[in-house]
Amino acid sequence: NFSILRTPIAKPDYASATVEVEGSSERYLTNLNVFKDFKVVSFREKGLNHFLVIKSDERKEITFPEDAYHVGGGNNANFDTKIYRYNYSSPTTPSTTFDYNVETGESKQVHQVEVPGFDQHKYVVERKFIPSHDGVLVPMTIIRAKTTKVGDPNKCLLYGYGSYSISIHPWFNRNNISLLDRGFVYAIGHIRGSSTMGRSWYENGKFLKKQNTFKDFYACVKYLIKEGYTAKGKIGIMGGSAGGMLVGATINLDTENLIGAACADVPFVDVLNTMLDDGLPLTQLEYEEWGNPNDKEYFEYIKSYCPYSNIQEREYPAVLAIAGLNDPRVTYWEPMKWTYKLRDYATDSRVKLLWTNMDAGHAGASGRFEAFKEYADIYTFFIKELE
Template sequence: MTHTPAETAHPAAPGTAPGTVPQPPQARKVPVERAHHGDVFVDDYEWLREKDNPEVVAHLEAENDYTNAVTAGQQPLREAIFNEIKKRTQETDLSVPVRKDGWWYYGRMEEGKQYGIQCRTRASDTGDPAADWTPPAVEPGTPVPGEQILLDGNAEAEGKPFFSLGGAAVTKDGHLYAYAEDNAGDERFTLRIKDLRTGELLPDVVENVFYSLAFSPDGTRVFYTVVDESWRPYQIKAHTLGTEVTDDVVVFQEDDPVMWTGFDLSADRRHLVVGIGCSEYSETRLLDFERPDEGLQVLVPRSERLLYDAEPFMLDGVQKVLLTHNKDAVNSMVSLADLAEFGKPLAEQRWATVLPHDDAVRVNGAGVTATHAVVSVRKDTIERVQVIPLEGLGTPDQAPAAEPDFDEELYTAGMGGSDYEAPLIRLTYTSYFTPPRIYDYELATGRLFLRKETPVLGGYDPSDYVAERAWATAGDGTRIPLSVLRKATLERDGANPGLVYGYGSYEVSMDPGFNTARLSLLDRGVVYVVAHVRGGGEVGRKWYDDGKKLQKKNTFTDFVAATDWLAASGWTDPARIAAMGGSAGGLLMGAVANLAPEKYAAILAQVPFVDALTSILDPDLPLSALEWEEWGNPIKDAEVYAYMKSYSPYENVRPANYPRIAAVTSFNDTRVLYVEPAKWVAKLREANTGTEPIVLKIEMAAGHGGASGRYEGWKDRAWDYAFVLDALGARELL
């Protein structure tokens, strides 16, 4: 049976009073057999999945009690890190306004408040494009003339255990504001609509919607998505204002359990663009708002097994489609076609090349403004933006792509949201030590206008830190890119603590980005390494393909190779290295804990996907069927089953001297269920032959992203970092 920690006389555990050590709760064993492909696995802790079982809740609360007791001595360090984050943050701040339909939209934060406030103020039309598209100067703490508050997250959150804004939209005439809020952390939102002329809420309320929201151009309907029982977005629905929710129309429904469905409006708002896809192929359908009775038009059907995105727009009076696709292009390319071409068989369609395939350049996506195509690409691991004039697009007269020029080696530049009619595009820019910047890039001239750099207080100087590229070598000879961050004054004396961070799934890239909290690690001498392992997207599509399905183990061995590089680099003491990762990166943490527990002083696994095989074997669990394109289908394929079982962390826990481990999760997480780390921790403790504590920290009123509110988020990050720093013996500032 479960029980709460008891105090007994033992040598002190880290962070506890001398002479006592708390005892971990022990989950009782209830053997359950899981049989697939002739293999039988006995799972003693599957009963912890019973979320409504009072015994399960009591066990999780006992886990928190144990964690609090074991880490009590870290509280001063947590408070110090929290205060360091707070000291560096300008708590009263505003975003750079974005112009849309005659208004400037922006968000602001106020000191002492947890949540953002969404606002707008009127734009002017003087006929001078430079003036009309220069955002108004806004200063923290200074009232913005003509400000109208759309939504105050602090007022919305009052009296509620959790608050998160899932999506928002404004009608073209600026009269109505739709927003979706989550008060549990389970990412199922309630849609409400506010009349901005009166401040009153309309009676229209739609429960259990997903993230995307958009109004039809005439403002009479709002589109939203719905998830099925497995938490897969499968329906797009339209609610007509003033009607009963039961009358909402299903615009599209996707019944294939491996396909994810979403939508957006085209940049020119002539079409609803419905995207259906998985990681390997997709399908786009268009609804013409001027001809709604014609229904949805399929562009390239999924049966062609192409992975593509589409942006419809008008060019010289002809309806065109800009395609980002992988047809004969593993890294994708950009093509242009008349919309009419998609009525023909694929082999007969005529597509003009806009951006050809390049083995060294991954094309992420493309969109349009009224005058230019805008393309996101990745080259040398770095995300960047290119622009091409629409005039002559896809013809021999097409102008070459232009690219904003930045002076750092490791940075990230991406689209920041721009109006279709704007003569400029909004760019976001950041690097490991450059706080986020907002630029406007003038399309006609290529000039960059710096609109804002996020202030960092407390005497922050980027020259105090260094970010360098290094390379580890995997066992198969593959070179693994690393981003190595440290204090500039650090001595290369082999005595410093180190931390390796990784993810490595879903073609997601761990791009350079500023992180205020991370400075608290670096200021204590930690050498922080981002391991850009296979399974991510940093080095093109093949890099992803080489770290998924039956090559997934490359992700784990790449991370161990990155750890070995750090241990041998001369920067760190090999006995003072920790590992950290979250979600699919938490699976990575579980895998390396089994592969090489001796290489780490501590492992921090955030919302970790550590019982992957159990989850994916159950198609009724949230997102399981969608995961088959990432990991393979172990239900139907015996080889996939055997391969997954050979690395899934839970099945491979073994007698070993495990390092200090913390699994951090949330009770209402719908992406990685709390039961995965709960079972994993119970099994680790059972097998552990070492003496280091293994703890589970669970937020009982939160979701995949942890607790809501910025201060609560800072506390979560301070807890994580204090756990690592304590294990590394790096509690003090340099």
């Protein structure tokens, strides 16, 4: 999880270095800002971001009131200052900028993004740690309107991404408010393959441990049903790119038919065939994440979870696969092949939809309003199919 060393400018080497901030298995150090009279260390603990302010021999943490949130350094252009600026948000708090005074220890709000018609007091956020298949506790953030009661058969959307050490933080997302106001529960699974819980969290969700990512996510599905946030067939799952692979692998795991609908956005679902084609522009770079399938051990392991390779003749949820014709990262034929194979093998009558955006690349529709329309179509799919 890294450490921070101090070394003389005249002799910058390990032998003459002293430890400024110890590394630990609990704290994942992510950044360091240096000012004239103080330093700010950014770190993640129990999946949430924090700041440690170091001034001479004094060390003080900036604390935050909510159980789930995201915070990051802001625009700090002045070296000679007593102010550290940071940006804070949570599932119920729009992006807010604060100035922290290192002498008084007080944070002052200087700006908040306006969200017309939004009342943060109408919603509740919970942070849960749930046991996965191997007993490891996986963090999950759950958001709902206060009028949406646990124990009712609520519709639910679970979002996830667990690759490349990229973490999905519990920040504010205005797109989700329309679902919450319609009685949905919205959840984020902070699964292995991300770096939510530190470097080892990532390393235990890649290469020959990739199955942990999918099993963590499926454990989140089962927890939400078991604890009454939703019901069998009322839960939808969503992810994009490698998160689309997560969706494809998870519906293959779901032999209990718990999941009612799944949206895989530009999904990396034909993993084995793509990784075997080193003529594609990104394949050889991807060996560092999935392994080289020209090695038999990696070939067999990738084959064991590849969504396209593991489709079976059985019932599947309703599926919406989204492709971009000009996508250089996940070629458009991956979601196309996957969708058609699902149609051939699925024994149910639920829809298996393919939506190819003929003008888009990997990031979806261009333009703010087109992106809103795309989200509206996706959410309409979940509203309809989770009846």
